[in-house]
Amino acid sequence: MSANSRIAAQVGYGSEPAFSRGFRRLFGGAPSDYRKRLRAAAALSAPATLKRRTRAR
Numbered sequence: 567m568s569a570n571s572r573i574a575a576q577v578g579y580g581s582e583p584a585f586s587r588g589f590r591r592l593f594g595g596a597p598s599d600y601r602k603r604l605r606a607a608a609a610l611s612a613p614a615t616l617k618r619r620t621r622a623r
Contacts, residue, residue, distance in 0.1 A: 570597055 574585030589597050
């Protein structure tokens with residue numbers, strides 16, 4: 567079962583295609599496009615590296 571199918575069932579849609587149509591109508595794009603934009607935004611806001619603090623001796 568795909569992620570879209572699970573989400574469709576959880577929010578009351580009878581099928582994944584019906585969920586995708588409703589999602590497009592509401593958000594203006596496919597669920598996969600939304601996930602890509604969300605991941606890209608998260609990657610931009612996450613720190614590239616975390617440096618460990620060291621004490622000067």
